Amino acid sequence: MQNKIILVIMDGAGYEACVTQCGYLEGAVELGQAQRWKMITATPTLSGPMYETIHTGLWPHEHGITSNEGMRASERPNVFSLAREADKTTAAVAHAYYHRLYVDRPWDGLRSVEHHDPETDIQHARFYSMEGYGAMNAVAPAEIDLCAQVTLLAEHHAPDYLLLHSCSADTLGHSFGGDSKEYRYQIWMIDNALSRAIPIWRAMGYDVMVTADHGMNAEQHHGGMEKIMREVPFYYFGEAKGPNPGKSLSQLGLAATILDRLGVTPDAAMRPGFL
Known part of the structure; x- marks a missing residue:
C-alpha cells in the first residue's frame, strides 16, 4: 500500500515532557485517533547525528x-534519496542542517531558505537558520507558521514525504533546562499548533508521525546516555497497526517504517520498520 507521510520532529522534546504537556496529542491517543509509543534513540544524542539516523536507519x-x-x-541511502529514486516527491520545512544533509550545494543565507529542485533529495523546502539563537532571543519561527508552510507545500506540490522539523523546544531547553517552565511551555506550543494542523493534513490524505530526535536534561544538555536524553515519544495518526503500546520502539526502525508506508523498498542496511 502506498501512503503519503508527514513526519514531525520536535527537536529536543523528551518523552515525559511530551506525555505531560501535549494535551492534543495525548487526547488523540486516549480517544483512539492516534497511537503512541516510547521510542529509544541511538547515541550520541545530538541533533545532526539523529537527523541522519532517523532518515538512514543506521547508528x-x-x-x-x-x-x-x-x-x-x-x-548513505536515506528516506529522501530512496523516495526520489522511486519517483516520489519530497519536501521539508526544516533547519538548515537538513539543507547540508540532503541538498547537495552550499548554503546561502540570503537565498537558500526557499528551495525547489527536482534533482536534489529534498526537492521542495522552506529552510530556516536560527542564526545567533540563545537565551536573549530564541529566533525560532512560530510553530503555527511552520505548520502553515507545511500546509502550503502540501497544497502546492503534493509531496509523498514531507518533513516538519521544529527546533524551538531544543532551543528553550538549552537556554533554561529540560525541567524549566520555558521548555515545558514551548512543547505545549508545538502541540497547540499541531492541534490545528493535523486534522487538515489528515483530511489531505497524509499519515502523520510525530517524534523527537532526543530529549533534554535539567542541565541544559544532551548528547549522552541518560534516559531523559534517549527516551522520546512516537505518535502515529494513520490506519496501520503497530506493536503493543507497552513495547518500546527503536529510532533506527523509523526510516524503514516511513519507506514501507510510502510503498518504497528500504535499503538493505536499514533496521526493520515497525508499522
Missing part, C-alpha cells in the same frame, strides 16, 4: 555523522 557510528561539528552531506 551514527555506521553512517559516520557523530557530532554536530562533523555535519556534511549524507553519504
Whole structure:
C-alpha cells in the first residue's frame, strides 16, 4: 500500500515532557485517533547525528555523522534519496542542517531558505537558520507558521514525504533546562499548533508521525546516555497497526517504517520498520 507521510520532529522534546504537556496529542491517543509509543534513540544524542539516523536507519557510528561539528552531506541511502529514486516527491520545512544533509550545494543565507529542485533529495523546502539563537532571543519561527508552510507545500506540490522539523523546544531547553517552565511551555506550543494542523493534513490524505530526535536534561544538555536524553515519544495518526503500546520502539526502525508506508523498498542496511 502506498501512503503519503508527514513526519514531525520536535527537536529536543523528551518523552515525559511530551506525555505531560501535549494535551492534543495525548487526547488523540486516549480517544483512539492516534497511537503512541516510547521510542529509544541511538547515541550520541545530538541533533545532526539523529537527523541522519532517523532518515538512514543506521547508528551514527555506521553512517559516520557523530557530532554536530562533523555535519556534511549524507553519504548513505536515506528516506529522501530512496523516495526520489522511486519517483516520489519530497519536501521539508526544516533547519538548515537538513539543507547540508540532503541538498547537495552550499548554503546561502540570503537565498537558500526557499528551495525547489527536482534533482536534489529534498526537492521542495522552506529552510530556516536560527542564526545567533540563545537565551536573549530564541529566533525560532512560530510553530503555527511552520505548520502553515507545511500546509502550503502540501497544497502546492503534493509531496509523498514531507518533513516538519521544529527546533524551538531544543532551543528553550538549552537556554533554561529540560525541567524549566520555558521548555515545558514551548512543547505545549508545538502541540497547540499541531492541534490545528493535523486534522487538515489528515483530511489531505497524509499519515502523520510525530517524534523527537532526543530529549533534554535539567542541565541544559544532551548528547549522552541518560534516559531523559534517549527516551522520546512516537505518535502515529494513520490506519496501520503497530506493536503493543507497552513495547518500546527503536529510532533506527523509523526510516524503514516511513519507506514501507510510502510503498518504497528500504535499503538493505536499514533496521526493520515497525508499522
